[in-house]
Amino acid sequence: GAGVSQTPSNKVTEKGKYVELRCDPISGHTALYWYRQSLGQGPEFLIYFQGTGAADDSGLPNDRFFAVRPEGSVSTLKIQRTERGDSAVYLCASSSSRENEQFFGPGTRLTVL
Amino acid sequence: KQEVTQIPAALSVPEGENLVLNCSFTDSAIYNLQWFRQDPGKGLTSLLLIQSSQREQTSGRLNASLDKSSGRSTLYIAASQPGDSATYLCAVRTQGGSEKLVFGKGTKLTVNP
Numbered sequence: 001g002a003g004v005s006q007t008p009s010n011k012v013t014e015k016g017k018y019v020e021l022r023c024d025p026i027s028g029h030t031a032l033y034w035y036r037q038s039l040g041q042g043p044e045f046l047i048y049f050q051g052t053g054a055a056d057d058s059g060l061p062n063d064r065f066f067a068v069r070p071e072g073s074v075s076t077l078k079i080q081r082t083e084r085g086d087s088a089v090y091l092c093a094s095s096s097s098r099e100n101e102q103f104f105g106p107g108t109r110l111t112v113l
Numbered sequence: 114k115q116e117v118t119q120i121p122a123a124l125s126v127p128e129g130e131n132l133v134l135n136c137s138f139t140d141s142a143i144y145n146l147q148w149f150r151q152d153p154g155k156g157l158t159s160l161l162l163i164q165s166s167q168r169e170q171t172s173g174r175l176n177a178s179l180d181k182s183s184g185r186s187t188l189y190i191a192a193s194q195p196g197d198s199a200t201y202l203c204a205v206r207t208q209g210g211s212e213k214l215v216f217g218k219g220t221k222l223t224v225n226p
Contacts, residue, residue, distance in 0.1 A: 004156075031212065042117070042202055042216030043157070056212060091156060101147055102214060104157035 004105035006092050012111045013082055021077040021108045025094030032075050033093040033102060034067055043091050049075060082112045115140045115207045119217035126193055127225050134188040134220045136203030141184050144206040147214065148177050148188050151200045160201075161188070165208075193224045 005024040013019050025032050030051055035043035045059040049069045057067075064082075069075040079086055089109050093102040116139045126132050136146070145164045149157040161170045161177040163186070169178040176189040190197060200221045204214035 006156075033213070035214075040218065042204070042218050043214075045213035045215070048212045050212075059213065093157075101159050101162040103159060104149070106156040109154075 004092055004094050004103055006090075006105040006108050008108060009106065010109045010111075012113065014113050015082060015084060017082050017112075019079050019082055019110065021079075021090050021110070023075045023077070023092030023105060025073065025075070025092070026096075026103055027073075029094035029096050029103075030072070031095040031097070031102075032069060033095070034075070034077050035091040035093065037089045037091055037107070039088075046077070046090075079110075082110075084112050086110060087112045115143075115205060115215045117203060117205055117215050117217035119201075119203055119220050121220060122218065123221040123223075125223040125225065128193060128195060130193050130224075131189070131191050132193055132222070134190070134201050134203075134222070136186040136188070136217055138184045138186075138205050138215075140207055141181050142208040143181060144208050146177075146179055146186050146203065146205045148175075148186075149202040149204065151202060151219070153199075157202065190222075193222075195224045195226050197224050198222055 007022045032049040034046040037043040047067050048056040052072045064080045067077045089107040091107045093104045095102045118137045120135045147162045148160045163179045174191040179186045200219040202219045204216045
């Protein structure tokens, strides 16, 4: 694929529901990142994977948020018991190495009613 | 804790003008700095990456400089065009093992025909 892809592009859910957001990184990129962007703000870091393992999950706001990357490629961000405050654009990025630039996907806009 | 500030928050210029966007960061121990462009409702497009050992990077009409000791970077856009209208984000990766990017809130640029 040409770039990072994310699905769905938009997700509307009700408070208390469970959602999964998917990220397909650029082929061969070992590093994968999740960020969250609220309106009028810059993206905020959530979690970083190097291969299959979460190397840094310090940005996850609480234990309702969880992410996996079981085969070192596709990643899924999972949010349990969604709250209205979780509404934001969730961005995924990948990189070929620690030194190189991060390439971002188009994001998933999550709306919790 | 690294903090990134971008000034101005918004900028409106006539077509053809040269302009400078500013980015400052509080912790000068950075690994690299990246400038992004974000169109409304879209993801981030990487424009330029400057490693900590570099002073500037150029791509077409864009030139980014880095003064690590003073905690500043500038993005210079020459001969601005209406198609340059977007939000420009600056992000730094701080030394010390963290792979995350810390973003500013961005500068919203409008280039008027």
